Amino acid sequence: MSLTFKIAWRNIWKHKGKSLVIGFILFIGALLMTVGNGIISGMEQGMADNIVKLFTGDIVLISDEQESDAVLFGNMGGKPLKVIKNFEAAQKILAQETMIEQYLPVAGGMVMVLNEASEMEHTMLLGIDIHKYQQMFPDSFRLTEGRLFKPGERGILISEKYRKESYGLMDFWILPEDGELQKNNLTKEALAAADNLEFKRNLVFMGASTSNSTVDVRVPVKGIISYKSLNELWGHYCIVDIETFREAHNYLTGSQPVVQLSTEQETLLQDDSLDSFFGTDAVIEEQTTSEENYSVESLQELTKKEATTVYNPDAGSYNLVFIRLKKDVSQKEAVAQLNESFQKEKLPVRAITWKDAVGVIGSMAVLIKGALFLFILFIFFVAIIVIMNTLSMAALERISEIGMMRAVGARKWFLKKMFVYETGILSFFFGGIGILMGVIIIYILQAARFTTTNEFLQLVYGGDQLNPLFTGSDLLIVVSGLLIVTLIAVLYPLKVVGKIVPLDAIARE
Amino acid sequence: MNVIEITGVKKNYPLGTTTVHALRGVDLQVAKGSFLSIIGPSGSGKTTLLNIIGCIDSPSAGSAKIQGHEITALNDRQITDLRLHKIGFIFQTFNLIPVLNVRENVEFPLLLMRKYSKKEIDTRVEKLIKGVGLSEYIAHKPAELSGGQRQRVAIARALVTNPDIVLADEPTANLDSETSEAILQLMRDLNETEKTTFIFSTHDPEVLKYAKNIVKIKDGLIVGQE
Numbered sequence: 001m002s003l004t005f006k007i008a009w010r011n012i013w014k015h016k017g018k019s020l021v022i023g024f025i026l027f028i029g030a031l032l033m034t035v036g037n038g039i040i041s042g043m044e045q046g047m048a049d050n051i052v053k054l055f056t057g058d059i060v061l062i063s064d065e066q067e068s069d070a071v072l073f074g075n076m077g078g079k080p081l082k083v084i085k086n087f088e089a090a091q092k093i094l095a096q097e098t099m100i101e102q103y104l105p106v107a108g109g110m111v112m113v114l115n116e117a118s119e120m121e122h123t124m125l126l127g128i129d130i131h132k133y134q135q136m137f138p139d140s141f142r143l144t145e146g147r148l149f150k151p152g153e154r155g156i157l158i159s160e161k162y163r164k165e166s167y168g169l170m171d172f173w174i175l176p177e178d179g180e181l182q183k184n185n186l187t188k189e190a191l192a193a194a195d196n197l198e199f200k201r202n203l204v205f206m207g208a209s210t211s212n213s214t215v216d217v218r219v220p221v222k223g224i225i226s227y228k229s230l231n232e233l234w235g236h237y238c239i240v241d242i243e244t245f246r247e248a249h250n251y252l253t254g255s256q257p258v259v260q261l262s263t264e265q266e267t268l269l270q271d272d273s274l275d276s277f278f279g280t281d282a283v284i285e286e287q288t289t290s291e292e293n294y295s296v297e298s299l300q301e302l303t304k305k306e307a308t309t310v311y312n313p314d315a316g317s318y319n320l321v322f323i324r325l326k327k328d329v330s331q332k333e334a335v336a337q338l339n340e341s342f343q344k345e346k347l348p349v350r351a352i353t354w355k356d357a358v359g360v361i362g363s364m365a366v367l368i369k370g371a372l373f374l375f376i377l378f379i380f381f382v383a384i385i386v387i388m389n390t391l392s393m394a395a396l397e398r399i400s401e402i403g404m405m406r407a408v409g410a411r412k413w414f415l416k417k418m419f420v421y422e423t424g425i426l427s428f429f430f431g432g433i434g435i436l437m438g439v440i441i442i443y444i445l446q447a448a449r450f451t452t453t454n455e456f457l458q459l460v461y462g463g464d465q466l467n468p469l470f471t472g473s474d475l476l477i478v479v480s481g482l483l484i485v486t487l488i489a490v491l492y493p494l495k496v497v498g499k500i501v502p503l504d505a506i507a508r509e
Numbered sequence: 510m511n512v513i514e515i516t517g518v519k520k521n522y523p524l525g526t527t528t529v530h531a532l533r534g535v536d537l538q539v540a541k542g543s544f545l546s547i548i549g550p551s552g553s554g555k556t557t558l559l560n561i562i563g564c565i566d567s568p569s570a571g572s573a574k575i576q577g578h579e580i581t582a583l584n585d586r587q588i589t590d591l592r593l594h595k596i597g598f599i600f601q602t603f604n605l606i607p608v609l610n611v612r613e614n615v616e617f618p619l620l621l622m623r624k625y626s627k628k629e630i631d632t633r634v635e636k637l638i639k640g641v642g643l644s645e646y647i648a649h650k651p652a653e654l655s656g657g658q659r660q661r662v663a664i665a666r667a668l669v670t671n672p673d674i675v676l677a678d679e680p681t682a683n684l685d686s687e688t689s690e691a692i693l694q695l696m697r698d699l700n701e702t703e704k705t706t707f708i709f710s711t712h713d714p715e716v717l718k719y720a721k722n723i724v725k726i727k728d729g730l731i732v733g734q735e
Contacts, residue, residue, distance in 0.1 A: 003620045010608035282617075404604035407565050409593025409621050410667065411586065502565035 004414060008421035013396075018390050022423070025383040026482065030431040032379060033478045036372040038445075038468035039460070044156035046462020047361075050229040052324075052354055054140045056126055057104070058331050059338065061090065061321035064348040070318065070359025071352075072108065073236070078263065080109050080207075081319040083251060090349050093320070093341045099329040104128075105318040107245045108237075111205040114216065115170045123162050124237045125205070129247025129313040136324065139228050141239075144185065146176025148222030154244050155222035156203065157400040160185075160233025163224060177201040177220045185224070206249030217248040229463045233361065242313050251317035258399040282397070285437025296492035323351070364459045378479065384489045390420060391493035395463055408503035416494045423490045431482040435475070442468045512673055512706050513539035513562055517523035518571035520557050520729075531557040534601060535572070542704040543672070546698060546711055546720035554729040555710040556678055562708060563596055565587045565678045576673055593621055599668030599677035599709075603659040605651040605666075611638060612647045615665045622670065637665040641695060643703040656687030664692065681716055693719045 012019045051057055062071050063082035071081055086089060087105065094103050107127035112120045131151040133140070141157075149155030163174045164187050173190055175181060178340055179201075181304035183194060190197060204222040215364040219240060246253045327332050331353050355363065378431065395402065450466040452458055520532040532554050539545055539562075547555045560566035561573050563578050573580045576595050580588060590627050592598075605614045616634045619625055625633070641661035651659055660680060669673050677696070681689035700707050709716075717723060723734035724725055 003617070005607065006613070007608055014608050400602075400604060401606060403615075404598075404600065405606070406589070407563070407592060407598050407600075407604075407619050409589055409670075410588050411621075414621065503560060 004417045005421055008418050008425060011394075012422055012425055013417075016396060017110050018394055018427055022387050022390055023426050025386055026427050026485070027430040027434040027437075029376065029379050029383050029485065030434025030478055030482055031438045033376050033481055034435050034470065034474070036376065036442050036466070037477055038438065038442040038470045039373060039466070040369045041474055042466070042468035043462035044461060045193050045362070046168055046465075046467055047364070047459075048462075049330065050463045051358060053164070054137055055230075055234060056320075056354040056357055057102070057136070057322040057324040058329075058354055059323040059325065059335055059351050060354060061103075061323060061338075061349055061351050062357075062428070063319060064342075064350045067306050069352045069356040072357050073233075073361055079269075080249060081107075083317045083319050083322065085348050087314070087318055087321075088190075088343060090408045093345065093347070094323065094461075097334075098336065099326055099334050099342070101324045102136050102327045103323045104132055104323055105314070105321045105438055106133070107242060107249070107251065107317070109207070109245070109249060109320050111207045111248055113166070113170070115172070116205055120206070121166065121169050123166075125156075125245055125248075126237045126356055127240050127241045127242040129242050132313075136322065141225040141227045144224045144226050145182060146179045146221070147468070149222040149241050152241075153222075154219055154241055155359075156219045156241075156244070157223045157225045157239040158203075158226060159235040159457040160226045161233070161237050162230060162238050163378065171197040172200045174203070174221055174224070175201050176223050179224075195343055196200065205244075205248050207245070207250070216246055217244055219244045230458055231464065232458050242318075245314050253316045282416040361459060368378075368460065376481065380485045383485055387423065387485075387489035388492045391490060392496050393420065393422065395496045395500070396494050397505055402497060402500045403502050403504050408502065412498050415497050415500070419493055419497055420490055423486050427482050427486040431479075435478055438478075439470050442470050495497075510541050511538045512541045512543075513537065513708075514574040515562070516571070516572040517629055518558075518561060518568040518573055520554075520561065520566070521569045528566065528733050530549070530729055532561070532568070535729070537724065537731060538600040539674075541706055541707060542700065543619045543706050543708070544719070544721040545706075545708045545724060546722070547708065547711070547724045547726055548712060548715055548717065549726035553726045555726055557572055557729075558726065559649075559676050559678050559708065562674070564592050564637040564696065565597060567601075578696055581670045583649055593618060594670065595673050597626055597670065597705075598665050599663045599675065599680045601679045601682050603651070603656070603663045603683075607651055608649070610648050610650050611662050613687075614651070614662055617694055618666060618670045626724060633669060635664075637669055641698075655688075657684050657692065659686060660688070661695070664695060668703075668705065672705070674704065674706045674708065677684055677707065679711055679713075680709055681711070686715065689713075689716070 057071070060071065061084065062069070063084045065077075065082040084105075092104070094100055102467075104200075110122050111125050111126060112122050113122060120268050129151065130149055141159075143157075144160060146157075148157065159175050166188050167173050167187060173181075173186070181194075181197070181199070183191060186194060200221070202218055204216055204218045206216050208216050225239065243253050245251070323334075323338075325331065335351045335353055342349050342351070360367075405415060406412075442471075445466055448466075451464050452461060452466070453464075458464060515535055515537040518532055518535045519530070522529040523532055535554075537558075538644055540599060547558060549555050557566065557711065561568055561580075562575065564575060566582075567573075567581055575591065578587075578591060580591070599611055606617065609617065612634055615638060616630050619630050619633065635644075635647075638644055641664055643658060644651070645663055646654060646658060651662070654662065660683075664680075667677075675696075680696070684692060693716060696707055696709075709720075711717070723733075723735040724731055725735075
């Protein structure tokens with residue numbers, strides 16, 4: 001053990017009171033920093049896990065005409081999202097990109113919910129092709145009542161959150177069209193009014209197009225869903241079949257009616273010559289009359305066209321594409337590469353990260369980290385002042401001892417080193433205990449599995465459950481923080497020590 | 510050969526709006542192996558003179574050469590090294606390091622020198638501790654020792670680097686007469702055997718009988734030498 005370290009170590013034990021004061025502050029700072037960073041890391045990880053894996057994928061494709069990137073929560077009540085033009089060409093690029101694992105074109109936006117009894121309310125809709133959606137996000141939600149709509153079928157899946165909200169706002173309880181009332185799913189208020197509940201099994205939406213024209217669409221409720229995670233946040237969105245969404249927003253739909261023509265009609269259409277229609281060679285060569293009764297019904301029956309609908313969702317419009325990247329592909333690099341490809345092909349689309357797409361929600365971790373950083377900074381500022389003061393006092397109290405050391409030949413740096421060691425040992429020991437305790441608390445919090453339905457807390461948790469993490473980078477941040485505090489706190493005391501001369505020691509005997 | 514050459518040294522201290530003239534032109538030469546006592550009443554300038562000789566204070570005017578080094582021309586680091594290698598101090602209030610035991614206090618200057626092996630340090634330290642009669646207290650902390658024992662530790666610490674000059678400011682002021690005699694006898698013996706120059710201040714007439722040379726100082730001036 002070096003002489004300096006030995007003296008520093010024994011001085012810590014000799015001045016236990018001061019050591020404990022400094023140590024306690026360092027302990028609290030390290031503890032708070034560890035737990036705080038753990039919660040934020042858990043939040044970041046939770047956000048990434050829940051939003052990326054269950055809702056948006058890593059990257060979101062939007063129209064380049066879209067002003068703001070915050071397309072999912074940023075424009076509630078704002079302008080409708082711009083349609084992605086030339087989606088077919090964009091799709092080709094997506095299909096060719098080797099870093100993309102899967103992608104899902106959807107349409108998102110807000111609609112008004114028409115209601116005879118009260119004022120209009122609104123909800124967010126995500127128009128999807130159910131088959132493709134389930135392939136990309138199989139665990140996104142669970143059905144609590146009713147059933148899913150089938151591919152090509154019209155229908156809406158109402159989120160539990162929206163059903164509860166709509167009851168509060170519009171006094172009706174939404175049920176699936178074929179479903180029975182399940183009393184255990186009622187809210188407390190709805191249960192109290194269970195005997196007089198008004199039920200709605202379909203909803204009328206009024207979407208707004210970019211040209212400000214509106215279309216009312218009635219859609220049957222097929223099921224009630226609960227999102228697997230972040231239900232309070234994602235519950236703002238109900239899921240509707242893509243065609244209903246498009247109709248409500250005056251988008252180009254993918255359902256093209258096909259009329260079944262007779263052989264005679266097809267022959268006529270195959271003939272390019274207009275003379276065939278108006279020439280002398282009449283199609284009807286002989287006209288006879290009969291006594292048949294031409295009622296409206298019989299005429300309708302006679303003129304009925306055999307028509308079917310060809311369902312091709314990709315033939316219609318989308319305004320969002322959720323993209324999932326392959327493992328270990330950097331989001332930032334993928335965004336850059338995609339945008340480069342789109343620009344090269346002069347396509348009016350742009351790729352953004354999921355964080356940008358969800359707006360302020362994606363930045364929550366950064367915001368809360370910033371708030372925690374300020375709080376820790378305040379704690380450390382207080383710590384620096386207290387440690388600085390305590391060490392300066394210690395230096396002045398030991399002035400004759402330090403002066404004597406200088407007199408017998410100790411250089412200034414030797415004495416300064418002694419104080420650096422003292423603070424360093426305290427920082428290492430008490431800071432270390434603080435970190436250790438913080439890690440233990442993080443594990444306890446993990447084991448406790450605290451869940452919440454509070455919207456804000458869900459953001460803080462990064463999901464429904466508090467799941468703090470402690471990573472290597474968190475450890476590095478805490479250790480760096482302690483190191484900085486130690487060095488700053490010791491600066492002034494070192495100046496005090498440096499000014500002590502042998503004569504001071506003797507003069508104060 | 511003179512180990513100390515003081516010429517026209519003055520020392521002034523500002524005290525509020527006035528200036529205290531602690532030394533007012535002192536000339537002093539001390540030969541190697543001297544056992545010199547500086548005597549004088551309180552406030553006469555004894556301690557100031559010792560501080561300048563010990564390089565822990567600098568003169569306001571004049572020249573002070575220690576082992577040929579003009580101390581006013583040296584920087585802090587050089588002066589510190591000069592103190593470490595050439596001068597030993599024995600303070601009136603012992604000034605030991607409270608967290609170190611007897612052995613560690615004595616070896617402290619040697620560790621600062623960083624030129625001796627562990628074995629050399631142990632041999633030297635143990636010999637000196639035995640010399641001052643504290644072998645059985647080698648692991649004791651200063652707080653566990655009497656005043657006389659502490660002063661003997663201070664003497665051992667002052668001598669452990671084998672300095673050319675040992676300065677002692679009223680080394681017996683806080684000791685009983687029996688211990689004082691023992692300490693002075695020890696210093697005298699070391700002076701005889703090691704030819705170490707001892708300079709000590711005192712105003713105790715009992716101490717003077719051990720001195721080979723006496724310098725009388727009054728009002729910042731040397732008024733007599735014997």
